Amino acid sequence: MFDTLPTVTGSIAHGPRIPGANDRDLQLDFAKGALIVLVIVGHLIQYIIYRDDGFWYSPYYKSIYMFHMPLFMAISGYLSCRSLLRKSFTRAASDRAKQLLLPMLFWWAFMETAKFGALWRATSVTSGPLELVDDLAGAYWFIWATFVSYLLVKIFTNLKHGSWVISGSAILVALAPVTFSISPLIKFTYPFFCLGFLLAQSRERWMSTVRSGKMLLIVFLSIVTCVGFLAWSKDTYIYNNLAIIHDFRSAKDVFLMFVGSAAASAIAIELLLLCWRIGRSNRAGRFIAVELGQSTLLLYLVQGTVFRLMDFMQFGERWDLTTRFAVAGTLGACIVGFALTVRSIVGTVPYLSQLVLGTPARSGLSQAKPAMN
Numbered sequence: 001m002f003d004t005l006p007t008v009t010g011s012i013a014h015g016p017r018i019p020g021a022n023d024r025d026l027q028l029d030f031a032k033g034a035l036i037v038l039v040i041v042g043h044l045i046q047y048i049i050y051r052d053d054g055f056w057y058s059p060y061y062k063s064i065y066m067f068h069m070p071l072f073m074a075i076s077g078y079l080s081c082r083s084l085l086r087k088s089f090t091r092a093a094s095d096r097a098k099q100l101l102l103p104m105l106f107w108w109a110f111m112e113t114a115k116f117g118a119l120w121r122a123t124s125v126t127s128g129p130l131e132l133v134d135d136l137a138g139a140y141w142f143i144w145a146t147f148v149s150y151l152l153v154k155i156f157t158n159l160k161h162g163s164w165v166i167s168g169s170a171i172l173v174a175l176a177p178v179t180f181s182i183s184p185l186i187k188f189t190y191p192f193f194c195l196g197f198l199l200a201q202s203r204e205r206w207m208s209t210v211r212s213g214k215m216l217l218i219v220f221l222s223i224v225t226c227v228g229f230l231a232w233s234k235d236t237y238i239y240n241n242l243a244i245i246h247d248f249r250s251a252k253d254v255f256l257m258f259v260g261s262a263a264a265s266a267i268a269i270e271l272l273l274l275c276w277r278i279g280r281s282n283r284a285g286r287f288i289a290v291e292l293g294q295s296t297l298l299l300y301l302v303q304g305t306v307f308r309l310m311d312f313m314q315f316g317e318r319w320d321l322t323t324r325f326a327v328a329g330t331l332g333a334c335i336v337g338f339a340l341t342v343r344s345i346v347g348t349v350p351y352l353s354q355l356v357l358g359t360p361a362r363s364g365l366s367q368a369k370p371a372m373n
Helices: 026-049 053-057 059-065 068-079 081-086 089-116 127-138 141-157 162-175 183-201 203-210 214-231 248-279 283-310 321-346 352-357
Strands: none
Touching: 026 053, 026 059, 026 068, 026 248, 026 283, 026 321, 053 059, 059 068, 068 081, 068 141, 068 183, 068 248, 081 089, 081 141, 081 183, 089 127, 089 141, 089 283, 089 352, 127 141, 141 162, 141 183, 141 283, 162 183, 183 203, 183 248, 214 248, 248 283, 283 321, 283 352, 321 352
């Protein structure tokens, strides 16, 4: 699996031409496009197909949530390697804030306007500010996790034996006894960001290590994934165990969560890259890579806004399963269609593109910067 990933560190490690903004690797765009679709599907299962706690036990929900955000974070760490190694801390933090936080604030403001306007959401003076902060953190938690992970790794790259420090920080952060707000989600995803970054730094070494035993490794990881899937329960999700260990059972759940997610992520990226090699010449494959894979930040923000607003709506209690599937499919298509329409309208408008999409105005899709990298 490692030998199918592109080299992103360029001359930092091995000397070949460094990919630039106009030299994207579409196989990772394809993987990101497929993953953002799974993010939307997972939320549709939660909000439409189930309107109660039944989604925790759905095999489809479990299949998606075992790997989609961990793998997204690992790809983000992998693609961030070059900027982490080359830019100063101030420049790196500033660029990443403009790419991630600026559009997040725009869509948060849009969400609050819709909630307090169209939905006539009434709140007390004391609960209002707290609800605003909760919306900003909870609806877009992955943006915060990516930003915090990026800054932490950037700090550690400046230290002596940076790779070892980053590896140690992944363990310490994962086991930190904090449960405030979205901190458990950051604890869960940060080690995968570190893994992606370290893989990008030492890709050739990893390739030489696993090349001879690649098939054996895939079989082993497939077995671990299957065992993890069968043993996965409601308490294995980070949302419920909070990555806190207080007895043997919680230790088992946290261990299964990290190991199962890591194995499932490895198998998932292998399958996604295989799908790209098979389908890269057809229209559907290129649509996923170019249209969806290069719009993952926007798609994440739009779907996060939509599903957060749905928390304040009452609907669907008496719908039959056929109706739920129809509504879910329609809503998913509308989210994608709306996001791509917004991208086409503002993508070439200076300042507005940076504010809404997180990328500078461009003259063509090939010039877009990677989203959520």
